[in-house]
Amino acid sequence: MAGFNIIGKGVPLIDAREKVTGKLEYGTDMVLPGMLHGKVLRSPLPHARVLSIDVSKALRLSGVRAIATAADAPTAPFTVPGQTLDDELLFARDKVRFIGDEVAAVAAADLDTAEEAISLIEVEYEPLPGVFDPEDALKEGAPLVHEEHGSNIANRQKFGRGDFDAALARADVVYEGRFVTSLVHQGYLEPHGVVASWDSSGRVTLYLPIQTPVMVRMSYARALGISEDRIRVIQYPLGGGFGGKQECKIHPICALLAKKTEKPVRMANTRRDEFIASLPRLPMIINMKIAGSSDGTLLGKSIRIIADNGAYTNYAPAIMYSALMRHDNLYRIPNLLAEGLLVYTNKIPTGPFRGFGNTQAHFAFESAIDMFAAKIGMDPAELRLKNARQKGDVTPHGWKLGSCGLSECIQEAMNDAGWKEKRGNAGTGRKRHGIGIACCLHVSGNRAVMPAFDGSSSYIRINQAGKALVFTSETDLGQGARTTFAQIAAERIGLRVEDVNVALVDTDTSPHGWGTWGDRATTLGGNAVLAAAEDARRQLVEIAAAKLEANPQDIVGENGRLYVAGAPNRSIMIAEAAKAFSYSKSGAILTGQGSYVPDDIVSVPDPVNKYGNVSVAYPFAAQVAEVEVDLDTGEVNILRLTAVHDLGRIINPKGARGQVIGAVAQGIGFAMTEEMKTENGKVLNASFKRYDVLRAPDMPEMSVGFVETVDPNGPYGAKGLGEPALNPTAPAIANAIYDAVGIRFHELPITPEKVLAALRRKGRRTQQPRHCRAPRGQPLHREIPPQQHPLQAGRPQPHRL
């Protein structure tokens, strides 16, 4: 990238060496001397009254140090920050509400003893009828998951823009469809874990692999009934998060056990715990209606969601809100109507997963857009181009698009995939060929769930050796945020990347920030780091200017050195300047401080009509999937996937490419293979053996491209990428299958069984499936190197249509 030393370079992760040598200590690797081991007793029943709990036998087991139940926990219910529906307790008090509900916990000298003690706790239950389907839960007389609410509706939202009914009346064509998304798990490889330890002053330290150290401190303080200041969270590296590591009930339970035993306690989920009692993606039943003219003008859209909350409420109201409206900002549609019901069932509670509701809604919306195109006989890519949002648009929801490369993404994805030649060319043999497109937009720097403040803060300390340490509260969950921050700081100050380290979050020493969700890290955290770097640079430049007898504005930083522009031999090492600063101030360390306050750009949406610009920037994408459908077996082979993303500016091309391919792998899983199957509330496939995450041979050929739009609000113009890359994948595949066989799949995942059944209904084949397995990709792996990408440099190209 012209003009930059470090931005735009594919530098390795700053912690790559620690990771590749096995030396990085993750949350679940943490040990403290003398620590005990904790284990949770979970409900075996989906809905039952708890009549009695007898822990006497378990307490008599040698090595058991403490047992905690609801009797030891605060009685006031709590929820997560920014949400208002307090329905959680540390342990089930009178009732269990799902298989996996926490009933008791044991701390023992070792894990074997803790597990044995769990089996000795005697709980008497009175089973109650359960409700497992959100539509059943809405019926008159359905069992109530939380009686005190009077119904199973946990949250209801309804809002609109323009006049949808009028649009309907004016429309030439209306498409309406019902779409269903399944319960899928984040599948982070490292299970949740925690070590808790109290000090003599009555403060507890939680060592956590967590995305949101400051936010969990808020909810855990409520859960434990203590003030926030009495909790210190020390973040440990995460073995993946994907939205799933924003909260976990074993963390405060572990704190409770540590308090009771007055010893450090460690707890970790088993993989089975993860599948029965974590916070998987909120499943939705989505009714989508698109109204428009026969020339392809979109006039209106309505959405009605029934979302399956599970037994307790985490961030689901915010997730449903995002599903109800984010996709409205993708195309120019003036008349909108949204209605959502979040419904309790006796199932595993649900929560955030990369995409935060937008993934579910995009599957429905982008499938429906395709069907609308089919109804009016228009190329679905042309329909998207015709209605695509453009830079400068203010959408009906009040979103201000400071940058928007959607049209360029569509064009480039079409060109790369050979759209024109391949579309509508299914062939005639046993294997039918199809190509489909889907787009998405997402937020970057969203704050709609945290009303307290916008933005982010950072500070950077530069020691006497010229090494910088960056402090921020936006976390790295493996996506490389620490490396992004190091690049931004190094670029601005003039350091080498290897001279910059980024501290993990410690709530005692880090700035107060909301952590990583809503694609906040790069935009908000990056801007804060940039501001702190600017402040550090200013101080260094003052020293350098004095020493070099030059004007401060003539000083340039590069490669660990400050020099006078045009006279590179008049220079001083940054280490020397930092040392001079320190020695002139009795050992103080040069510290740059920076805050990014988004200045009336961002606002929490209106609580009733949900209007407001919720994010500092909005990334866009288009993906094209090419598939082959086997008419005899129902197997869908994904031949190739093109992903073109508008990410503002590329900070690190290797990291960006890795984010896209990794997200697409999750998107293919969401589309084709992944589903936590439940029966009467029980998860039937609670292991990686039976829950099909894509493996290396399952990946299709990939082509990754980037459109750099240089967002006015992003640091160096950058926008987020981690979440949006997952959103278009499932609808692109569904649309490709439609192109191949003319069948619209409304329910995920699209398994060979479903495909074969649909083919039979269509009367094409009557044979039994021969085998049912995950889609197999072509072995060859290829991508467009970002630096060769035609849209890489400068501004997006104009339309070529």
Next chain:
Amino acid sequence: MRYEITVKVNGEDYEAYIPARRTLLDFLRDDLGLRGTKKGCDEGDCGSCVVLLDGTPVNSCMVLAVEVNGREVTTIEGLAKGDELHLVQRAFVEQGAIQCGYCTPGMVLAGKALLDVNPHPTTTEIKEAISGHLCRCTGYGAIVEAIQAAAESMDGGQRASGKTGRSD
């Protein structure tokens, strides 16, 4: 029931008196403090805990520690020589094959074991070699490329022509 075992781990001899039910994974992590070997599922499904047993990759959660009596184990901690990374490790760093890094130790050892027996693998062979390993971050692309690059760099050391591994 406890047993006495003698095992060589990363070139060093260890003697231990361990319960029969202790897995090799727990033995490495909890008894020897070698926590570079990761626990992802404890059921043999994810490959995070892969180590080399007499040079062959195994899921250490599916092996009992008593079974390795008299044998040789290599974990991720035993791969680099001092500060010098193994070629597979170096390729993982350079190719961007690491995100969260939790699968990395197992993936690196699988790559090394593959190249030990097949110095010129095709991409299909690489994908098969790591098919027992889950990675939820990368989508595998960069991992396959890293193992390919490691094969090529090993090649480069041996052959002047610069001709590299086969493609499919």
